[in-house]
Amino acid sequence: MKQQPAWKAVCDMAAVQTAQPESLRRFFEENFTPYQVTNPDNSSDGLITGYYEPLLNGSRTRTSRFRYPLYAAPADLLVVDLASVYPELKGMRLRGRLQGNRVVPYYSRAEIDNGVAPLKGRELFWVDDAVDLFFLQIQGSGKIRLPGGEMVRIGYADQNGYPYKSIGKALVERGELTLDKASMQGIKDWAKRNPGKLTELLDVNASYVFFRELPNQLSGPLGALGVPLTAGRSLAVDPRTIPLGAPVFLSTTWPNDAKPLNRLMLAQDTGGAIKGVVRADFFWGFGNDAGKYAGSMKQAGKMWVLLPKDYPLPQP
Structure with a gap:
């Protein structure tokens, strides 16, 4: 952010701020203007969900127990920056592969899991649970506990280009789960009861995420800005609406509760x-407790983005 002219002054001031609450409050009140985020229909409520950093059991080699692979990004995956041809599509990328002299969609989840994609040798780790691996891909980062007890951190590397589709929504539409049970834990419970239907369900979401191993000394998983996320203070947003790095005041409620959850996020x-516009994902941190909050968080919320007082707003 400090490389952008509109943010440089406040970033320089932020670098010398003390951690005293009153000093920080004055810093934001004196140097920022809050703008409420509203939807295209001028409504101000949106959906706030949660995510976390899960722990999986795995191995660097395949065994009878550890048989579900985590892949590094494929060598044949193409990423086309559409803005280089169409500037109005800034931030949008097309993923695919070459077939002769044509670019075609990359392999889907079903094709990858069935061994169609040329991914042999790209395995980073093998884990013991297909459902945990699926949710790891949704979370985008996590830790793996190896047989000797060593913990390794993995993070998002790339994706096959397909849009995300909710398997919880699919189960509700099929009458397999009620809406109030379509949480992460509810889906895991369904999978235990219906192992024969699991593969077909997971294939509903053709999106597939590839990973990379990250340094263990990081304080948290890396977000889209390449800096470690902070539990309870980092927010995933749609960057077409909210600039990455901007402070965002979030007003929502705790998961499955009417208790207010109002705080400044990044x-x-x-x-x-x-x-979407009023849409965000609240990062809860690492482990089972964080997973319980993240898996059950589907709250209504409002958002205000804080911009420097001299920020150049687009003219209507």
Whole structure:
């Protein structure tokens, strides 16, 4: 942010701020203007969900227990920056592969899991649970506990180009789950009861995420800005609406509760399911407790983006 002229002054001031609450409050009140984020129909309510950093059990080699692979980005995956041809499509990229002299869509989840894609040798780790691997791809980052107890951190590397589709929504539409049970835990419980239907359900979401191993000394998983996320303070947003790096005041409620959850956040991440204007994903941190909050968070919320007082707003 500090490389952008509109943000340089406040970034320089932020670098010398003390951690005293009153000093920080004055910093934001004196140097920023809050703008409420509204939907195209002028409504101000939107959906606030949660995500977290899960822990999986895995191995660097395949065994009878660890048989579900986490792949690094494929060598044949093409990423085309559409803005280079169409400037109005800034931030949009097309993913695919070459077939002769044509660019065609990359392989879907079903094709990858069935071994159609040329991914042999791209395995980073093998894990013991297909459902946990699926949700790891939705979260975008996590940790893997190896058989000797060593913990390794993995993060998002790339994606196959397909839009995200909710398997929870699919189960509700099929009458397999009620809406109030379509949480992460509800889906995992359904999978245990219906192992024969699991593969077909997972294939509903053709989107597939590839990973990379990250340094263990990081304080948190890396977000879209390439900096570690902070539990309870980092927010995933749609960058077409809210600039990454901007402070965002969030007004929502705790998961499955009417208790207010109002706090200043930082827009530090994006997500395949985070599309829209008043739409955000709240980062809860690492582990089971964070997962319980993240998996049950589907709250209504309002958002205000804080911009520097001299920020050049677009003219209507």
